[in-house]
Amino acid sequence: MTFWEIFLQQLFNGLLIGSFYGLVAIGYSMVYGIIKLLNFAHADIYMSGAFVGLITLSLFANTFVGNAWLGIVLSLLISMLLVGMLGVLIQRVAYRPMLKAPRLSILITALAVSMLLYNTVMLLTQGQYKPFRTGLTHDSFFVGPLRLTETRVVLLVAAIALMIILHLFITRTMYGKAMRAISLDRDTCQLMGINVFQIVAITFFVGSALAAAAGIMAGVYYGTVHFYMGFLIGLKAFTSAVIGGIGIIPGAMLGGLLLGLLESFSTQIPFVGTVWKDVFSFVFLILFLLFRPTGILGRAESERM
């Protein structure tokens, strides 16, 4: 392969992986923006989303023979709804009572919820990889030098469409406006008659639903799902959120795409290769925290007292 062929191929791979990171990163960033919590359980919500998708997909397995995409889209929507509700439930049980407690406590409850989800799924699946049967074909076609499959193109388009829908939701609706207001000043919002708890619940719903979508897309892309799939992507999505500027939603999308590209191109560096790409992105996180902790889009802000 020539340089340009490799370049284009890695560019496409990077954008695709990056859009998954971006979708998960949005959840971290939204929750962080609104209640200043780093939701450890988010990575496990992504993983749960993939498993809920697997279950709903198997329910449709015989209904939509010959039209695999219809089944996938339907199970995607149902899983987004269910996992979004799971996110709201977690928020209600584990986070809402802790909002006034010391910061350490809420971080520990987040960790506990994460462990709970992770270990429950591990127990239910006996720790095995589960095949994600979609019935899609793997025929590839060429666009110029770029080798693509239908699946990969649809996934990338869908991920970007979800991001655009979210962006419209945040900028054009009252709920989006309320979210942005709460992230600026929660107490004042309460005084202005905004139902803060309701908006926080909606934030968790949207973030979790997007994570579930990313989980199912990852399932379609890789062909298998397992209980451990959330851990690394959680760390990378967090890295993406930091790169873009945590709390800033377009930043999370941008950071995700950027990290995906970086990682995809880093596999071409002789020493890094595919073995060290995970370590590479972690080093990248440390470097970012060291030199630009507010991210690309973030401004330096002093914390209010």
Next chain:
Amino acid sequence: MEQIKQKEKNLNPFETAVEKLYELFDNTVLRYSVLALMVTFLVYLPLSSSLFTQEIMTNMFFYVVVCLGLNIMIGFAGLLHLGYAAFFAVGAYVTGIMSATYGINFWLTLPFSMVAAIIAGLAIAAPTLKLRGDYLAIVTLGFGEIIRYTVRNVGITGGAIGLIGIERPVFFGIVLDKISHFYYMFFILSIIAIFISYRLHDSRLGRAWQYIREDEDAAAAMGINVVSTRLYAFIIGSCFGALAGSFFAAKMTAISPDSFMFIHSVMILLAVVLGGMGKIPGVVLGAIIVTLFPEVSRDIGQYRLIIFALVLLVLMLYRPQGLWPERQFISTKK
């Protein structure tokens, strides 16, 4: 102590009983005699108990040391560290590589293991400590996984199989190779750890940590350098972990990446939270419970982690101060 006044608060029967106990232990003679009795019991235990009991007890002392190390970060300084197992991995691997590959005396490896932990700690903590605590939590979480990944993929650490043939330490001509030797070794280590923890708690540095934990901005306004003070907590805590790891390597003589899974970090965290963050006797109690609980209830096996997670969640929601109760009396010395 007549000048002690009860807080205006209704105590439940359990807390009243605890207060009675505290009052009883205000008597210095009684307190020290109970402590002496406990120490004597623990010193004589290996002479009259099975190897199995000794093994569990050794493991328990090991947990006391690492929990006290983590307690310096979480309990004293309020830094949530989620990759503590990585630090005892650093210590264990430094000792393991030096001893198994280069045949260096065990005791000489200890300073190197501490230096390695300090370097690792600085690399992780220096960028994150100026930021909010959440960053430290996720970076340490990632670090734990990265260390495990690295030792699995690097030649010098023996890859996924790990290191074997770590030499037994020699202590004044005695080769420490019996379980009772390690029992005493970890027993002494945990006593040293308790002693250091108490001294640190009451030191100028310890008070600075507690001040920062309670109110970071006020502490900074009073002239405490928040970042460097936190860094000390991180470094000292890491050294505890690395030393415990070195001794762990010497005891096991073989280590592999799987000895340092995330679950160990979680169990140590659970012990600290369960006993009560920042309270030394509480943390010791937490370490004892976490090590003994799986032994007395073996059949729960696979549900163990789910139970741990639930315990952690319920504790945080309903009893964030942990099992070991805080004294309810406030002293009003005139």
